[in-house]
Amino acid sequence: MDGPRILLTNDDGIDSVGFRALYEGLSTLGDVIAVAPADDQSSVGRSISRAVDVRDHELGYEVAGTPVDCVIAGLGTLCPDVDLVVSGCNKGANIGAYVLGRSGTVSAAVEAAFFDVPAISVSLYIDAGDDWQQLATDPADFRHATAATRYLVDHAGEAGVFEAADYLNVNVPYIETESGRIEPSEMVVTHPSTRYEMGAERNGEQVDLQDNIWEMMRSGSITDPEGTDRRAVAEGQISVSPLTAPHSTKHHDALDSLAEQYRVENEGPS
Template sequence: MGDTLEVLVTNDDGIDSAGIRAVSSSLAKVADVTVVAPLEDQSATGRSLSHEVDVVEHELGYAVDGTPADCVVAGLAELGPVPDLVVAGCNRGANLGEYVLGRSGTIGAAVEAAFFDVPAIATSMYVPIERGPVHEADLGQEEYAEATRVTTFLAENALEAGVFEHAGYLNVNVPVAGGDPAPVEITHPSKRYEMDAERDGETIHLTDHVWDSMDPQVIPDPPGTDRRAVAEGRISISPLAPPHSTNHHEILESLAEAYAEMRGSLRADVSD
Protein backbone atom coordinates (compact mmCIF):
# COMPACT_ATOMS: atom_id res chain seq x y z
CA MET A 1 0.00 0.00 0.00
CA GLY A 2 1.35 3.42 -0.94
CA ASP A 3 1.28 6.61 1.11
CA THR A 4 -2.27 7.38 -0.07
CA LEU A 5 -5.02 4.82 0.36
CA GLU A 6 -6.62 3.85 -2.96
CA VAL A 7 -10.27 2.77 -2.72
CA LEU A 8 -12.64 1.49 -5.41
CA VAL A 9 -16.27 2.16 -4.49
CA THR A 10 -19.25 0.37 -6.01
CA ASN A 11 -22.78 -0.67 -4.99
CA ASP A 12 -25.87 -2.48 -6.26
CA ASP A 13 -28.47 0.29 -5.79
CA GLY A 14 -27.09 2.24 -8.74
CA ILE A 15 -24.65 5.10 -9.03
CA ASP A 16 -27.29 7.75 -8.33
CA SER A 17 -28.30 6.33 -4.94
CA ALA A 18 -27.86 8.37 -1.77
CA GLY A 19 -25.89 5.56 -0.10
CA ILE A 20 -22.97 5.48 -2.54
CA ARG A 21 -22.78 9.26 -2.62
CA ALA A 22 -22.58 9.40 1.17
CA VAL A 23 -19.92 6.67 1.44
CA SER A 24 -17.74 7.90 -1.42
CA SER A 25 -17.84 11.46 -0.09
CA SER A 26 -16.74 10.31 3.37
CA LEU A 27 -14.00 8.05 2.03
CA ALA A 28 -12.68 10.84 -0.20
CA LYS A 29 -11.58 12.67 2.96
CA VAL A 30 -9.06 9.91 3.76
CA ALA A 31 -8.37 8.20 0.42
CA ASP A 32 -8.18 8.51 -3.34
CA VAL A 33 -11.57 7.21 -4.44
CA THR A 34 -12.57 5.76 -7.78
CA VAL A 35 -16.31 5.10 -8.18
CA VAL A 36 -17.35 2.37 -10.62
CA ALA A 37 -21.01 1.53 -10.05
CA PRO A 38 -24.05 0.21 -11.93
CA LEU A 39 -25.93 2.66 -14.10
CA GLU A 40 -29.22 1.39 -12.65
CA ASP A 41 -30.43 -0.63 -9.66
CA GLN A 42 -28.90 -4.12 -9.71
CA SER A 43 -30.12 -5.38 -6.34
CA ALA A 44 -30.12 -9.13 -5.69
CA THR A 45 -27.92 -9.93 -8.70
CA GLY A 46 -25.33 -11.73 -6.59
CA ARG A 47 -22.14 -12.26 -8.61
CA SER A 48 -23.83 -12.27 -12.01
CA LEU A 49 -21.40 -11.29 -14.78
CA SER A 50 -21.89 -9.93 -18.29
CA HIS A 51 -19.76 -10.59 -21.36
CA GLU A 52 -19.87 -6.96 -22.45
CA VAL A 53 -20.98 -3.74 -20.72
CA ASP A 54 -21.22 -0.10 -21.71
CA VAL A 55 -19.50 2.50 -19.56
CA VAL A 56 -20.12 6.24 -19.36
CA GLU A 57 -18.43 8.95 -17.32
CA HIS A 58 -20.45 10.20 -14.36
CA GLU A 59 -19.90 13.04 -11.91
CA LEU A 60 -18.91 10.46 -9.28
CA GLY A 61 -16.73 8.37 -11.60
CA TYR A 62 -17.89 5.67 -14.01
CA ALA A 63 -21.38 4.29 -14.54
CA VAL A 64 -21.42 0.74 -15.93
CA ASP A 65 -24.49 -0.73 -17.59
CA GLY A 66 -24.04 -4.00 -15.75
CA THR A 67 -23.90 -5.73 -12.39
CA PRO A 68 -21.84 -4.95 -9.27
CA ALA A 69 -19.50 -7.83 -10.13
CA ASP A 70 -19.07 -6.34 -13.61
CA CYS A 71 -18.14 -3.06 -11.96
CA VAL A 72 -15.48 -4.67 -9.79
CA VAL A 73 -13.90 -6.54 -12.69
CA ALA A 74 -13.98 -3.45 -14.90
CA GLY A 75 -12.69 -1.22 -12.12
CA LEU A 76 -9.85 -3.49 -11.07
CA ALA A 77 -8.77 -4.58 -14.53
CA GLU A 78 -9.30 -1.46 -16.61
CA LEU A 79 -10.91 1.72 -15.27
CA GLY A 80 -8.95 2.66 -12.18
CA PRO A 81 -5.67 2.25 -10.38
CA VAL A 82 -5.24 -1.05 -8.54
CA PRO A 83 -6.88 -0.24 -5.19
CA ASP A 84 -5.85 -1.18 -1.70
CA LEU A 85 -9.49 -1.77 -0.83
CA VAL A 86 -12.90 -2.20 -2.46
CA VAL A 87 -15.96 -0.79 -0.70
CA ALA A 88 -19.46 -1.86 -1.77
CA GLY A 89 -22.38 0.22 -0.52
CA CYS A 90 -23.91 1.64 1.36
CA ASN A 91 -26.81 -0.59 0.45
CA ARG A 92 -30.35 0.55 1.24
CA GLY A 93 -31.52 -2.41 3.30
CA ALA A 94 -29.66 -4.92 5.45
CA ASN A 95 -27.80 -7.96 4.14
CA LEU A 96 -28.05 -10.38 7.04
CA GLY A 97 -27.75 -14.15 7.29
CA GLU A 98 -25.96 -16.90 5.40
CA TYR A 99 -28.62 -17.13 2.71
CA VAL A 100 -27.98 -13.59 1.40
CA LEU A 101 -24.27 -14.15 0.78
CA GLY A 102 -24.87 -15.51 -2.71
CA ARG A 103 -27.91 -13.35 -3.43
CA SER A 104 -26.83 -9.82 -2.57
CA GLY A 105 -25.21 -7.69 -5.25
CA THR A 106 -23.49 -5.65 -2.55
CA ILE A 107 -21.84 -8.73 -1.08
CA GLY A 108 -21.29 -10.13 -4.57
CA ALA A 109 -19.07 -7.14 -5.35
CA ALA A 110 -17.03 -7.74 -2.19
CA VAL A 111 -16.63 -11.43 -2.97
CA GLU A 112 -15.54 -10.62 -6.53
CA ALA A 113 -12.86 -8.32 -5.12
CA ALA A 114 -11.72 -11.01 -2.70
CA PHE A 115 -11.16 -13.40 -5.60
CA PHE A 116 -8.86 -10.71 -7.03
CA ASP A 117 -7.01 -10.81 -3.67
CA VAL A 118 -8.17 -7.27 -2.96
CA PRO A 119 -9.69 -6.79 0.53
CA ALA A 120 -13.26 -5.54 0.56
CA ILE A 121 -15.95 -4.10 2.79
CA ALA A 122 -19.66 -4.56 2.03
CA THR A 123 -21.75 -2.06 3.98
CA SER A 124 -25.54 -2.20 4.27
CA MET A 125 -28.07 -0.25 6.33
CA TYR A 126 -31.06 -1.84 8.03
CA VAL A 127 -34.25 0.08 7.27
CA PRO A 128 -36.88 -0.50 9.99
CA ILE A 129 -39.98 -2.34 8.83
CA GLU A 130 -42.26 0.46 9.99
CA ARG A 131 -40.76 2.72 7.30
CA GLY A 132 -42.39 0.56 4.64
CA PRO A 133 -40.84 -1.45 1.79
CA VAL A 134 -37.08 -0.98 1.60
CA HIS A 135 -37.10 -0.07 -2.09
CA GLU A 136 -39.59 2.72 -1.41
CA ALA A 137 -37.89 4.18 1.67
CA ASP A 138 -36.97 7.85 1.25
CA LEU A 139 -33.50 8.11 2.79
CA GLY A 140 -31.29 11.18 2.78
CA GLN A 141 -27.49 11.17 2.97
CA GLU A 142 -27.63 12.22 6.62
CA GLU A 143 -29.32 8.94 7.52
CA TYR A 144 -26.24 7.08 6.24
CA ALA A 145 -24.02 8.80 8.84
CA GLU A 146 -23.61 5.60 10.91
CA ALA A 147 -22.64 3.68 7.78
CA THR A 148 -20.16 6.26 6.53
CA ARG A 149 -18.55 6.61 9.96
CA VAL A 150 -17.82 2.92 10.51
CA THR A 151 -16.92 2.24 6.87
CA THR A 152 -14.42 5.09 6.82
CA PHE A 153 -12.95 3.96 10.14
CA LEU A 154 -12.50 0.42 8.85
CA ALA A 155 -11.00 1.66 5.58
CA GLU A 156 -8.44 3.70 7.51
CA ASN A 157 -7.55 1.05 10.08
CA ALA A 158 -8.41 -2.52 9.06
CA LEU A 159 -5.63 -2.99 6.50
CA GLU A 160 -2.80 -1.89 8.76
CA ALA A 161 -4.27 -3.84 11.68
CA GLY A 162 -4.01 -7.07 9.67
CA VAL A 163 -7.73 -7.80 9.59
CA PHE A 164 -7.55 -9.05 6.01
CA GLU A 165 -4.85 -11.56 6.81
CA HIS A 166 -7.71 -13.57 8.31
CA ALA A 167 -10.70 -12.43 6.21
CA GLY A 168 -11.34 -11.87 2.53
CA TYR A 169 -14.05 -9.30 3.15
CA LEU A 170 -16.17 -7.75 5.90
CA ASN A 171 -19.96 -7.81 5.81
CA VAL A 172 -20.99 -4.70 7.74
CA ASN A 173 -24.61 -3.96 8.67
CA VAL A 174 -25.62 -0.79 10.48
CA PRO A 175 -28.77 0.77 11.90
CA VAL A 176 -30.14 4.03 10.51
CA ALA A 177 -28.25 6.94 12.04
CA GLY A 178 -29.85 8.67 14.99
CA GLY A 179 -28.76 9.68 18.48
CA ASP A 180 -25.46 8.36 19.82
CA PRO A 181 -23.15 6.28 17.58
CA ALA A 182 -24.05 2.60 17.76
CA PRO A 183 -21.68 0.08 19.38
CA VAL A 184 -19.95 -2.55 17.26
CA GLU A 185 -20.25 -6.34 17.59
CA ILE A 186 -18.17 -8.90 15.70
CA THR A 187 -20.68 -11.47 14.48
CA HIS A 188 -21.28 -14.49 12.29
CA PRO A 189 -24.13 -14.77 9.77
CA SER A 190 -27.41 -16.14 11.06
CA LYS A 191 -28.45 -19.54 9.71
CA ARG A 192 -32.13 -18.59 9.78
CA TYR A 193 -34.00 -19.22 6.51
CA GLU A 194 -37.75 -18.79 6.05
CA MET A 195 -38.53 -18.60 2.34
CA ASP A 196 -41.99 -19.74 1.25
CA ALA A 197 -43.97 -20.02 -1.99
CA GLU A 198 -47.72 -19.95 -2.68
CA ARG A 199 -49.42 -20.59 -6.00
CA ASP A 200 -52.24 -18.36 -7.25
CA GLY A 201 -53.40 -19.69 -10.61
CA GLU A 202 -50.52 -19.26 -13.03
CA THR A 203 -48.53 -17.13 -10.58
CA ILE A 204 -46.31 -18.24 -7.70
CA HIS A 205 -45.65 -15.69 -4.97
CA LEU A 206 -42.29 -16.02 -3.19
CA THR A 207 -42.12 -14.60 0.33
CA ASP A 208 -39.17 -14.09 2.65
CA HIS A 209 -40.66 -14.42 6.15
CA VAL A 210 -37.33 -13.64 7.81
CA TRP A 211 -38.32 -9.97 7.65
CA ASP A 212 -41.77 -10.39 9.21
CA SER A 213 -40.35 -9.05 12.46
CA MET A 214 -37.06 -7.65 13.71
CA ASP A 215 -38.31 -7.32 17.29
CA PRO A 216 -35.38 -8.57 19.42
CA GLN A 217 -37.87 -9.97 21.93
CA VAL A 218 -39.27 -12.46 19.44
CA ILE A 219 -36.72 -13.16 16.69
CA PRO A 220 -35.08 -16.57 17.13
CA ASP A 221 -31.61 -15.54 15.93
CA PRO A 222 -29.18 -16.30 18.78
CA PRO A 223 -26.61 -13.97 20.36
CA GLY A 224 -23.50 -13.55 18.26
CA THR A 225 -25.40 -13.48 14.96
CA ASP A 226 -25.57 -10.52 12.62
CA ARG A 227 -29.38 -10.35 12.76
CA ARG A 228 -29.47 -10.32 16.55
CA ALA A 229 -26.88 -7.54 16.74
CA VAL A 230 -28.67 -5.28 14.26
CA ALA A 231 -32.09 -5.98 15.80
CA GLU A 232 -30.73 -4.78 19.11
CA GLY A 233 -29.29 -1.61 17.61
CA ARG A 234 -25.64 -2.54 17.18
CA ILE A 235 -23.35 -2.45 14.16
CA SER A 236 -22.65 -5.99 12.94
CA ILE A 237 -19.27 -6.80 11.40
CA SER A 238 -18.87 -10.34 10.06
CA PRO A 239 -15.36 -11.24 8.83
CA LEU A 240 -15.84 -13.68 5.94
CA ALA A 241 -13.91 -15.47 3.21
CA PRO A 242 -14.94 -16.27 -0.35
CA PRO A 243 -17.15 -19.40 -0.54
CA HIS A 244 -16.58 -22.74 -2.21
CA SER A 245 -14.25 -24.26 0.36
CA THR A 246 -13.99 -28.05 0.27
CA ASN A 247 -14.14 -30.36 3.25
CA HIS A 248 -12.89 -33.94 3.29
CA HIS A 249 -15.83 -36.28 3.68
CA GLU A 250 -15.25 -39.98 4.29
CA ILE A 251 -18.80 -41.00 3.30
CA LEU A 252 -18.46 -39.22 -0.04
CA GLU A 253 -15.11 -40.94 -0.57
CA SER A 254 -16.81 -44.31 -0.06
CA LEU A 255 -19.48 -43.37 -2.60
CA ALA A 256 -16.76 -42.45 -5.10
CA GLU A 257 -15.20 -45.90 -4.56
CA ALA A 258 -18.59 -47.57 -5.06
CA TYR A 259 -19.07 -45.62 -8.31
CA ALA A 260 -15.63 -46.79 -9.49
CA GLU A 261 -16.67 -50.39 -8.86
CA MET A 262 -19.95 -49.86 -10.76
CA ARG A 263 -18.08 -48.22 -13.64
CA GLY A 264 -15.71 -51.19 -13.79
CA SER A 265 -18.64 -53.60 -13.96
CA LEU A 266 -20.28 -51.58 -16.77
CA ARG A 267 -17.06 -51.56 -18.79
CA ALA A 268 -16.74 -55.31 -18.34
CA ASP A 269 -20.33 -55.82 -19.57
CA VAL A 270 -19.68 -53.68 -22.65
CA SER A 271 -16.53 -55.59 -23.55
CA ASP A 272 -18.27 -58.99 -23.36
Protein backbone atom coordinates (compact mmCIF):
# COMPACT_ATOMS: atom_id res chain seq x y z
CA MET A 1 0.00 0.00 0.00
CA ASP A 2 1.23 3.48 -0.87
CA GLY A 3 1.58 5.92 1.98
CA PRO A 4 3.58 5.93 5.21
CA ARG A 5 4.30 2.89 7.29
CA ILE A 6 3.10 3.70 10.80
CA LEU A 7 3.83 2.08 14.16
CA LEU A 8 0.77 2.69 16.34
CA THR A 9 1.04 2.37 20.11
CA ASN A 10 -0.62 3.84 23.21
CA ASP A 11 -0.81 3.53 27.00
CA ASP A 12 -4.50 2.68 27.47
CA GLY A 13 -4.01 -0.80 26.00
CA ILE A 14 -4.35 -2.32 22.55
CA ASP A 15 -8.07 -3.02 22.95
CA SER A 16 -9.02 0.49 24.06
CA VAL A 17 -11.59 2.40 22.04
CA GLY A 18 -9.28 5.34 21.29
CA PHE A 19 -6.63 3.01 19.91
CA ARG A 20 -9.14 1.29 17.65
CA ALA A 21 -10.39 4.66 16.38
CA LEU A 22 -6.88 5.76 15.37
CA TYR A 23 -6.03 2.40 13.85
CA GLU A 24 -9.10 2.49 11.61
CA GLY A 25 -8.62 6.15 10.74
CA LEU A 26 -4.94 5.88 9.85
CA SER A 27 -5.27 2.61 7.92
CA THR A 28 -6.72 4.49 4.96
CA LEU A 29 -3.53 6.58 4.75
CA GLY A 30 -0.87 3.91 4.98
CA ASP A 31 0.25 0.61 6.47
CA VAL A 32 -0.47 0.62 10.22
CA ILE A 33 1.24 -1.88 12.53
CA ALA A 34 0.00 -2.02 16.10
CA VAL A 35 2.65 -2.58 18.77
CA ALA A 36 0.78 -1.73 21.93
CA PRO A 37 0.48 -2.75 25.59
CA ALA A 38 -1.72 -5.68 26.47
CA ASP A 39 -3.36 -3.69 29.28
CA ASP A 40 -3.62 -0.20 30.76
CA GLN A 41 -0.21 1.42 31.26
CA SER A 42 -1.33 4.96 32.05
CA SER A 43 1.12 7.33 33.78
CA VAL A 44 4.08 4.95 33.60
CA GLY A 45 6.24 7.58 31.90
CA ARG A 46 9.39 6.16 30.31
CA SER A 47 9.41 3.01 32.44
CA ILE A 48 11.19 0.16 30.69
CA SER A 49 11.41 -3.61 31.14
CA ARG A 50 14.36 -5.93 30.60
CA ALA A 51 12.27 -8.34 28.53
CA VAL A 52 8.64 -8.44 27.36
CA ASP A 53 6.33 -11.15 26.11
CA VAL A 54 4.91 -10.45 22.64
CA ARG A 55 1.84 -12.07 21.15
CA ASP A 56 0.30 -11.76 17.71
CA HIS A 57 -2.83 -9.62 17.64
CA GLU A 58 -5.32 -9.03 14.85
CA LEU A 59 -3.96 -5.47 14.56
CA GLY A 60 -0.28 -6.37 14.91
CA TYR A 61 1.48 -7.17 18.19
CA GLU A 62 0.31 -7.19 21.80
CA VAL A 63 3.13 -6.48 24.26
CA ALA A 64 3.13 -7.30 27.97
CA GLY A 65 4.96 -4.10 28.80
CA THR A 66 5.00 -0.32 28.79
CA PRO A 67 4.58 2.10 25.86
CA VAL A 68 8.34 2.62 25.80
CA ASP A 69 8.83 -1.16 25.69
CA CYS A 70 6.50 -1.22 22.70
CA VAL A 71 8.42 1.45 20.80
CA ILE A 72 11.79 -0.17 21.44
CA ALA A 73 10.49 -3.64 20.55
CA GLY A 74 8.78 -2.27 17.45
CA LEU A 75 11.56 -0.08 16.10
CA GLY A 76 14.25 -2.47 17.28
CA THR A 77 12.97 -5.66 15.70
CA LEU A 78 9.23 -6.09 15.03
CA CYS A 79 8.83 -3.32 12.43
CA PRO A 80 12.09 -1.38 12.18
CA ASP A 81 11.33 0.18 8.79
CA VAL A 82 8.42 2.42 9.77
CA ASP A 83 8.26 6.07 8.74
CA LEU A 84 6.36 7.39 11.75
CA VAL A 85 5.24 6.49 15.27
CA VAL A 86 1.78 7.53 16.46
CA SER A 87 0.82 7.12 20.12
CA GLY A 88 -2.83 7.28 21.20
CA CYS A 89 -5.50 8.16 21.22
CA ASN A 90 -5.33 8.56 24.98
CA LYS A 91 -8.60 8.98 26.87
CA GLY A 92 -7.76 12.06 28.94
CA ALA A 93 -5.60 15.06 28.15
CA ASN A 94 -1.82 15.22 28.34
CA ILE A 95 -1.32 18.95 28.77
CA GLY A 96 1.18 21.00 30.73
CA ALA A 97 4.94 20.68 30.95
CA TYR A 98 4.83 18.69 34.18
CA VAL A 99 2.73 15.96 32.55
CA LEU A 100 5.08 15.24 29.65
CA GLY A 101 7.48 13.08 31.65
CA ARG A 102 4.84 11.00 33.39
CA SER A 103 2.55 10.31 30.43
CA GLY A 104 2.96 6.91 28.81
CA THR A 105 1.36 8.27 25.65
CA VAL A 106 3.85 11.10 25.31
CA SER A 107 6.78 8.95 26.45
CA ALA A 108 6.25 6.62 23.51
CA ALA A 109 6.71 9.58 21.16
CA VAL A 110 9.81 10.71 23.06
CA GLU A 111 11.35 7.23 22.75
CA ALA A 112 10.74 7.22 19.00
CA ALA A 113 12.68 10.47 18.72
CA PHE A 114 15.80 8.75 20.04
CA PHE A 115 15.47 6.31 17.12
CA ASP A 116 15.34 9.35 14.80
CA VAL A 117 11.77 8.46 13.86
CA PRO A 118 9.25 11.32 13.92
CA ALA A 119 6.27 10.83 16.20
CA ILE A 120 2.86 12.18 17.16
CA SER A 121 1.18 11.65 20.53
CA VAL A 122 -2.57 12.23 20.61
CA SER A 123 -4.93 12.67 23.56
CA LEU A 124 -8.62 13.51 24.05
CA TYR A 125 -9.42 16.17 26.65
CA ILE A 126 -12.81 15.34 28.18
CA ASP A 127 -14.48 18.23 29.99
CA ALA A 128 -17.12 16.41 32.03
CA GLY A 129 -16.12 16.66 35.68
CA ASP A 130 -16.15 13.41 37.65
CA ASP A 131 -18.16 11.69 34.91
CA TRP A 132 -15.42 11.92 32.27
CA GLN A 133 -14.70 8.18 32.34
CA GLN A 134 -18.28 7.47 31.28
CA LEU A 135 -17.85 9.42 28.04
CA ALA A 136 -15.93 8.70 24.82
CA THR A 137 -16.88 5.03 24.73
CA ASP A 138 -17.34 4.72 20.98
CA PRO A 139 -14.78 5.18 18.17
CA ALA A 140 -16.99 7.92 16.74
CA ASP A 141 -16.36 9.98 19.87
CA PHE A 142 -12.72 10.20 18.80
CA ARG A 143 -13.54 11.43 15.30
CA HIS A 144 -11.98 14.88 15.75
CA ALA A 145 -8.84 13.40 17.27
CA THR A 146 -8.65 10.96 14.38
CA ALA A 147 -9.20 13.69 11.80
CA ALA A 148 -6.50 15.92 13.34
CA THR A 149 -4.05 13.01 13.46
CA ARG A 150 -4.78 12.02 9.86
CA TYR A 151 -4.20 15.60 8.75
CA LEU A 152 -0.84 15.82 10.52
CA VAL A 153 0.29 12.38 9.36
CA ASP A 154 -0.63 13.31 5.80
CA HIS A 155 1.02 16.74 5.71
CA ALA A 156 3.55 17.33 8.53
CA GLY A 157 6.41 15.40 6.96
CA GLU A 158 6.37 17.03 3.53
CA ALA A 159 5.82 20.44 5.13
CA GLY A 160 9.14 20.08 6.98
CA VAL A 161 7.61 20.06 10.47
CA PHE A 162 9.89 17.29 11.70
CA GLU A 163 13.00 19.12 10.57
CA ALA A 164 12.49 21.39 13.59
CA ALA A 165 10.42 19.22 15.96
CA ASP A 166 11.14 15.68 17.10
CA TYR A 167 7.52 15.00 17.94
CA LEU A 168 4.12 16.65 18.18
CA ASN A 169 1.93 16.49 21.28
CA VAL A 170 -1.69 16.84 20.17
CA ASN A 171 -4.67 17.39 22.49
CA VAL A 172 -8.19 17.46 21.11
CA PRO A 173 -11.13 18.74 23.18
CA TYR A 174 -14.29 16.74 23.84
CA ILE A 175 -16.49 19.23 25.64
CA GLU A 176 -20.03 18.45 26.81
CA THR A 177 -22.42 21.20 27.89
CA GLU A 178 -26.11 21.15 28.85
CA SER A 179 -26.97 22.26 25.34
CA GLY A 180 -24.82 19.64 23.63
CA ARG A 181 -21.26 18.93 22.59
CA ILE A 182 -18.95 21.74 21.50
CA GLU A 183 -17.07 20.95 18.29
CA PRO A 184 -13.36 21.90 18.10
CA SER A 185 -13.09 25.28 16.42
CA GLU A 186 -9.59 25.23 14.96
CA MET A 187 -6.07 23.80 15.21
CA VAL A 188 -3.53 26.04 16.96
CA VAL A 189 0.19 25.70 17.63
CA THR A 190 0.94 25.87 21.35
CA HIS A 191 3.61 25.33 23.98
CA PRO A 192 3.13 23.34 27.21
CA SER A 193 1.78 25.38 30.08
CA THR A 194 4.23 25.74 32.98
CA ARG A 195 1.50 26.15 35.59
CA TYR A 196 1.99 23.57 38.35
CA GLU A 197 -0.63 22.81 41.00
CA MET A 198 0.44 19.49 42.52
CA GLY A 199 0.07 19.27 46.29
CA ALA A 200 0.01 16.79 49.14
CA GLU A 201 -2.06 16.29 52.28
CA ARG A 202 -1.21 14.12 55.27
CA ASN A 203 -3.95 11.62 56.13
CA GLY A 204 -2.76 9.55 59.09
CA GLU A 205 -0.11 7.16 57.83
CA GLN A 206 -0.93 8.08 54.24
CA VAL A 207 -0.09 11.14 52.16
CA ASP A 208 -2.59 11.95 49.44
CA LEU A 209 -1.11 13.47 46.28
CA GLN A 210 -3.40 15.94 44.56
CA ASP A 211 -3.36 17.44 41.09
CA ASN A 212 -5.46 20.56 41.58
CA ILE A 213 -5.31 21.57 37.92
CA TRP A 214 -8.30 19.45 36.99
CA GLU A 215 -10.54 20.97 39.66
CA MET A 216 -9.55 24.42 38.41
CA MET A 217 -10.37 23.45 34.85
CA ARG A 218 -13.77 22.09 35.89
CA SER A 219 -14.53 25.38 37.64
CA GLY A 220 -13.43 27.39 34.61
CA SER A 221 -10.43 28.91 36.41
CA ILE A 222 -8.11 28.88 33.41
CA THR A 223 -5.44 31.53 33.95
CA ASP A 224 -2.87 29.95 31.65
CA PRO A 225 -1.73 32.50 29.08
CA GLU A 226 -2.70 32.54 25.43
CA GLY A 227 -0.56 30.18 23.39
CA THR A 228 -0.45 27.38 25.98
CA ASP A 229 -1.84 23.91 25.42
CA ARG A 230 -4.16 24.04 28.44
CA ARG A 231 -5.68 27.35 27.41
CA ALA A 232 -6.28 26.08 23.88
CA VAL A 233 -8.21 22.93 24.77
CA ALA A 234 -10.23 24.74 27.44
CA GLU A 235 -11.35 27.13 24.71
CA GLY A 236 -12.31 24.31 22.36
CA GLN A 237 -9.24 24.38 20.13
CA ILE A 238 -7.07 21.50 18.95
CA SER A 239 -3.66 22.02 20.54
CA VAL A 240 -0.48 20.98 18.71
CA SER A 241 2.80 21.44 20.59
CA PRO A 242 6.02 20.90 18.56
CA LEU A 243 8.59 19.46 20.97
CA THR A 244 12.13 18.10 21.08
CA ALA A 245 13.19 15.03 23.02
CA PRO A 246 16.71 15.48 24.50
CA HIS A 247 16.98 17.54 27.64
CA SER A 248 18.49 20.91 26.85
CA THR A 249 21.93 21.82 28.19
CA LYS A 250 23.60 25.19 28.51
CA HIS A 251 27.03 26.08 29.84
CA HIS A 252 27.16 29.18 31.97
CA ASP A 253 29.80 30.97 33.99
CA ALA A 254 28.46 30.13 37.45
CA LEU A 255 28.64 26.36 37.02
CA ASP A 256 31.90 26.52 35.05
CA SER A 257 33.45 28.45 37.96
CA LEU A 258 32.18 25.92 40.51
CA ALA A 259 33.63 23.04 38.52
CA GLU A 260 37.01 24.79 38.27
CA GLN A 261 37.00 25.61 41.98
CA TYR A 262 36.32 21.96 42.82
CA ARG A 263 39.48 21.01 40.91
CA VAL A 264 41.51 23.62 42.77
CA GLU A 265 40.19 22.62 46.20
CA ASN A 266 40.80 18.93 45.60
CA GLU A 267 44.28 19.07 44.08
CA GLY A 268 45.88 18.58 47.49
CA PRO A 269 49.45 19.34 48.34
CA SER A 270 51.89 18.79 45.50
